[in-house]
Amino acid sequence: MVQANCRYGPGSAYLYEWGLFPGNRVTVLGRNQDGSWIYVDPWNYTDYCWAKTEFLELDGDISNVPQIRTLLPYTEFYWPPTNVQASRNGDQVMVAWYLVPMSLDDDRGYLIEAWLCQDGQLRFTPLHFWTSPAFL
Numbered sequence: 001m002v003q004a005n006c007r008y009g010p011g012s013a014y015l016y017e018w019g020l021f022p023g024n025r026v027t028v029l030g031r032n033q034d035g036s037w038i039y040v041d042p043w044n045y046t047d048y049c050w051a052k053t054e055f056l057e058l059d060g061d062i063s064n065v066p067q068i069r070t071l072l073p074y075t076e077f078y079w080p081p082t083n084v085q086a087s088r089n090g091d092q093v094m095v096a097w098y099l100v101p102m103s104l105d106d107d108r109g110y111l112i113e114a115w116l117c118q119d120g121q122l123r124f125t126p127l128h129f130w131t132s133p134a135f136l
Contacts (some may be wrong), residue, residue: 004056006049008072010037011126013111018042019051026051028058030068033124039068072111078102081110081132096133110134 006018010032020026026040029048035085037050038058048070059113070103081097109130116125116136127136 002055005049005096006040006045006051009111009113009126010039010050010053010124011072012056013126013128014050014072015108016045018045020056024057026064028069031062031065033067035065037060038065039070048064063102075106076135077106093136094133095136099132112136 002022005012005016006020007014008017020042023092026041027043028038028040030039031037031053032050036053038053038056039048040051040056041048050070078100081100084095084097086093086095093114095114097110109128110132112127112129112134114125114127114136115122117123118125127134
């Protein structure tokens with residue numbers, strides 16, 4: 001294993017939760033759709049998190065691990081964005097919303113979890129944006 005970030009979801013758009021370092025061991029609990037991220041139980045941490053598969057040394061075939069989706073942590077300090085709209089122009093999709101006022105120390109931007117058609121395949125794609133609108 002090389003040093004890897006463990007995140008709240010399967011993608012670099014999700015917030016960092018924990019660091020994995022060479023020599024750390026994990027139990028694999030699940031994987032995302034294409035197996036590029038795995039849901040793990042780090043032996044040296046009290047919670048589960050997502051790690052990029054290519055950074056871990058694994059025993060066995062990742063395709064034998066069940067595909068899962070997990071719930072994201074949330075806060076009650078801020079509400080979800082309102083007036084969310086999406087429109088398509090050719091192969092580009094625009095997603096817009098009213099911004100949610102946040103304090104500077106809480107502002108981490110906006111996460112869009114999208115299913116995008118790429119090469120004829122639907123792929124789960126988490127994306128991070130700092131402001132509205134977002135172009136996918």
